[in-house]
Amino acid sequence: MIRIKKILYLLTKIQRIIGLFIFILTFLFIFHNDSKVQWHGGASSQSAPVRIKRPATGLLSLYEEALSHREKSSFHPMFHNHYVSLKLNFTSMIKDYLNYLKSDSKKKIDHVKITCLKSSKAMKDFYPICHIYLNFRVNIFNLKEVSFTFLSHNSSCSLSLTNTSDIISLDIHEMFLAEDKFRFTYQWRGFDREKLFRWSQWPLKTSCLKSYLNRNQRQSSTLPSIFFQCSSVNILTHSTSRELFIREQEAVSYWLDLQYGASINRKVFDTNNLPTKSRRLAPFEIAKNNQVCPQKFQNWILNYQKWHENISLNISNRSTTFEEQFQRIIELDVRFLIYKKSTTGIADRMIHFITTYLVALLTNRLLIFDTNWPEFIDVIQSSLNYQPHTVIPWFAQLNSIKKNLSLTIQNNLTVKAHRFLTERYKQDYDYEKDFPERILIFKGHTGGVIHTIASNSSIYRKFLTIDLEMNTENIFGCLYNSIFTYRLSQSIKRFPSNSLNKQLGHSSQQILQALLSPRFFPIGIQIRVGDKTMIHANSISHEKINFEKFNNFFTCSQDLIYMNENLFRRTNQIPIIFLLSDDIRIRQTALKRWKLPFECFRLSKNKCPSNNDHLQILANSNPVLHISHTNNSMLAFQLGIFDSFLFSLCEQHIITTKSRFGRFTAFASLKQRNIYSLNIGKQSSCHNQSSPLATVGYLRLGI
Numbered sequence: 001m002i003r004i005k006k007i008l009y010l011l012t013k014i015q016r017i018i019g020l021f022i023f024i025l026t027f028l029f030i031f032h033n034d035s036k037v038q039w040h041g042g043a044s045s046q047s048a049p050v051r052i053k054r055p056a057t058g059l060l061s062l063y064e065e066a067l068s069h070r071e072k073s074s075f076h077p078m079f080h081n082h083y084v085s086l087k088l089n090f091t092s093m094i095k096d097y098l099n100y101l102k103s104d105s106k107k108k109i110d111h112v113k114i115t116c117l118k119s120s121k122a123m124k125d126f127y128p129i130c131h132i133y134l135n136f137r138v139n140i141f142n143l144k145e146v147s148f149t150f151l152s153h154n155s156s157c158s159l160s161l162t163n164t165s166d167i168i169s170l171d172i173h174e175m176f177l178a179e180d181k182f183r184f185t186y187q188w189r190g191f192d193r194e195k196l197f198r199w200s201q202w203p204l205k206t207s208c209l210k211s212y213l214n215r216n217q218r219q220s221s222t223l224p225s226i227f228f229q230c231s232s233v234n235i236l237t238h239s240t241s242r243e244l245f246i247r248e249q250e251a252v253s254y255w256l257d258l259q260y261g262a263s264i265n266r267k268v269f270d271t272n273n274l275p276t277k278s279r280r281l282a283p284f285e286i287a288k289n290n291q292v293c294p295q296k297f298q299n300w301i302l303n304y305q306k307w308h309e310n311i312s313l314n315i316s317n318r319s320t321t322f323e324e325q326f327q328r329i330i331e332l333d334v335r336f337l338i339y340k341k342s343t344t345g346i347a348d349r350m351i352h353f354i355t356t357y358l359v360a361l362l363t364n365r366l367l368i369f370d371t372n373w374p375e376f377i378d379v380i381q382s383s384l385n386y387q388p389h390t391v392i393p394w395f396a397q398l399n400s401i402k403k404n405l406s407l408t409i410q411n412n413l414t415v416k417a418h419r420f421l422t423e424r425y426k427q428d429y430d431y432e433k434d435f436p437e438r439i440l441i442f443k444g445h446t447g448g449v450i451h452t453i454a455s456n457s458s459i460y461r462k463f464l465t466i467d468l469e470m471n472t473e474n475i476f477g478c479l480y481n482s483i484f485t486y487r488l489s490q491s492i493k494r495f496p497s498n499s500l501n502k503q504l505g506h507s508s509q510q511i512l513q514a515l516l517s518p519r520f521f522p523i524g525i526q527i528r529v530g531d532k533t534m535i536h537a538n539s540i541s542h543e544k545i546n547f548e549k550f551n552n553f554f555t556c557s558q559d560l561i562y563m564n565e566n567l568f569r570r571t572n573q574i575p576i577i578f579l580l581s582d583d584i585r586i587r588q589t590a591l592k593r594w595k596l597p598f599e600c601f602r603l604s605k606n607k608c609p610s611n612n613d614h615l616q617i618l619a620n621s622n623p624v625l626h627i628s629h630t631n632n633s634m635l636a637f638q639l640g641i642f643d644s645f646l647f648s649l650c651e652q653h654i655i656t657t658k659s660r661f662g663r664f665t666a667f668a669s670l671k672q673r674n675i676y677s678l679n680i681g682k683q684s685s686c687h688n689q690s691s692p693l694a695t696v697g698y699l700r701l702g703i
């Protein structure tokens, strides 16, 4: 009897140990499976290993829910670059409040007190540093219908407030240390209790996603409380622009892994014992490879970013007077380069941007961007603290401030605004000699990056090519990917995971998954007809287009496919064409003829039925808007950058010579291959049309 008991006891123990072992294995798997990119060999095999165990589809929809939850929440605090700011959706806060309020009065003046508490190295306990009162009037018509008017504010600390219909933004003027931490409470008038604000972290933490995956396999799709608990916080900590940039990239990488994971039929892969191929990398991931963007270049950028961070911190202490700020600027000999966007298209803006960034790097000037461009901030995270109102708050009123300053300061604050003309792209500059002013404002829409590195008479050529080991193939892309990154929130919004695609085109998800798959060799075609097309984009004309005019783009890609047949056979890749065009009728006609069939997205079979022309077209049927010819410039920019992001995943690019949209994207893609630049309506084949980026960089208005 005793022996049996002992055996039973031992068995349970063994069971426990095995259980623990399995638990540890799971744990190891989950935490090892990070979003980090690993490199295999050289620049040619740019792919990251992905091991996603469970179908990723569920997780992808969790992203959407989490984003919409975040956007609905009423409290968004930020502690970036040493300043604290709060964004409140006051409409939403008041709605919540009225749920508690059992007031009979129809009209009343009310207030809410928001308290900001700080904990520092010296004082670990949170103590209040600022009380903010927001006064408002509510009008209650009946139990449901409520309106309010925001009346005024007062506060015990210096801050600035802006309000729109829903949103109140508060900027506290005090500069804090990176190790400081904050909490926030709120208290409605007449309520005894102060409540602590909570908010959810963004971008989504992969560890929270993983804990959700681990514990909630069979739960319904409503955002589970376990996920909330994991991602919700009530303590605010510091981030620099560079940290936000890196975090955003890591989040997007993991999201791309999931997108790719969702496209793989895991069972078939396992039963056929096929090796799990890695997904195609996005350009920002390629840029981390020091065989693509050399280590010397990466160090150069990192040093600039650190310097930018340090200097902008040092000169932007809002507790000091403008005079003291200027004194500090002159003492440290800080010089500025301010980017001003043009009123023309996305490509013009981006190309001038990257050129200005290169000049700032070469001359060690503090780069500041024109922020009158809300779409940009919405779509792109930058690695620099660029905002003029935080770094150079005096700039907007410089002329009036200047008059009251000492002559030494006045004479030292020289300003020059320069507009670059068309010939910039083939002209040499000595930026120190040509522009000696302390504050420079660069306007323009042309590019000078390729000429700066390629010109025999460029004084920067030796430094760029020999000291930094850069070349015409990688310079634009390495610069681009070191300053801009596409935001996770944008990726999620452009890729609704449950969108049914009833239209002719492919869904965003199908396009992305095909472009990420190593089974395909994507060739990008960009056919740009002209601004007129985009101006009338949404009043779709029923006029027939003369498709023959664009045939050269398709014959060129056919040539390309024939030329590389052996390569595709050897690598077991299927060439496909991702078509971008401002004229939706071109996409529709091409899809009718050569649409990539649905069967090809199922990666289980190696067969993908091919049509006689050997063209397999991948395209969406979204409209294309021109940012300067539309009233919805936000959507225009979002769709434009999204198209550019997809196009940059293509291995090979065939673009329209007269447009720079496809061209800057091909440079930013870091594929470092010759491209094909064609004219609409011209006869051409691909046999003798390929051009190195060094040449393409000199075409129309330059790069």
Ligand SMILES: *[C@@H]1O[C@H](CO)[C@@H](O)[C@H](O)[C@H]1NC(C)=O
Pocket: 071, 072, 089, 090, 091, 092, 095, 166, 167
């Ligand atoms: C603010 O909250 C209200 C109510 O929740 C919502 O309808 C509105 O869209 C929000 N505003 C913004 C700008 O998010």
Ligand SMILES: *[C@@H]1O[C@H](CO)[C@@H](O)[C@H](O)[C@H]1NC(C)=O
Pocket: 150, 151, 152, 153, 161, 162, 163, 164
């Ligand atoms: C809120 O903003 C409007 C303009 O958008 C402004 O007229 C009003 O004075 C502001 N209210 C407060 C209390 O700042």
Ligand SMILES: *[C@@H]1O[C@H](CO)[C@@H](O)[C@H](O)[C@H]1NC(C)=O
Pocket: 111, 133, 135, 154, 155, 156
């Ligand atoms: C701010 O306003 C509230 C009431 O609206 C008042 O109780 C408080 O004393 C005021 N504080 C300051 C610093 O004026």
Ligand SMILES: *[C@@H]1O[C@H](CO)[C@@H](O)[C@H](O)[C@H]1NC(C)=O
Pocket: 306, 307, 310, 311, 314, 332
């Ligand atoms: C930051 O700038 C100060 C001068 O303002 C300099 O003394 C210090 O070395 C810089 N620190 C870094 C990390 O660059």
Ligand SMILES: *[C@@H]1O[C@H](CO)[C@@H](O)[C@H](O)[C@H]1NC(C)=O
Pocket: 310, 313, 314
């Ligand atoms: C700013 O620069 C000055 C002069 O080099 C230095 O004394 C000071 O410590 C710096 N302050 C910060 C916050 O970096």
Ligand SMILES: *[C@@H]1O[C@H](CO)[C@@H](O)[C@H](O)[C@H]1NC(C)=O
Pocket: 175, 176, 317, 318, 319, 320
């Ligand atoms: C900002 O300036 C104030 C007033 O001169 C000073 O007390 C404070 O220490 C400065 N802050 C930083 C971070 O340099």
Ligand SMILES: *[C@@H]1O[C@H](CO)[C@@H](O)[C@H](O)[C@H]1NC(C)=O
Pocket: 400, 401, 404
């Ligand atoms: C300049 O100084 C004059 C006289 O001291 C003063 O009235 C004016 O407000 C000042 N202007 C600025 C922009 O500080």
Ligand SMILES: *[C@@H]1O[C@H](CO)[C@@H](O)[C@H](O)[C@H]1NC(C)=O
Pocket: 330, 407, 408, 409, 411, 412
């Ligand atoms: C600029 O400031 C420096 C240091 O204060 C001074 O020596 C120099 O003369 C000033 N330059 C001009 C043009 O006033």
Ligand SMILES: *[C@@H]1O[C@H](CO)[C@@H](O)[C@H](O)[C@H]1NC(C)=O
Pocket: 454, 455, 456
């Ligand atoms: C630079 O010089 C080389 C020969 O020294 C020449 O082949 C090349 O075309 C020149 N490049 C430019 C951009 O002038």
Ligand SMILES: *[C@@H]1O[C@H](CO)[C@@H](O)[C@H](O)[C@H]1NC(C)=O
Pocket: 629, 630, 631
């Ligand atoms: C944009 O708005 C303006 C005025 O609000 C209007 O005249 C114009 O027709 C609108 N354009 C488009 C493309 O909707």
Ligand SMILES: *[C@@H]1O[C@H](CO)[C@@H](O)[C@H](O)[C@H]1NC(C)=O
Pocket: 685, 687, 688
């Ligand atoms: C390109 O090839 C075509 C025929 O294949 C020929 O007619 C044309 O002249 C060639 N162009 C160049 C620039 O070599």
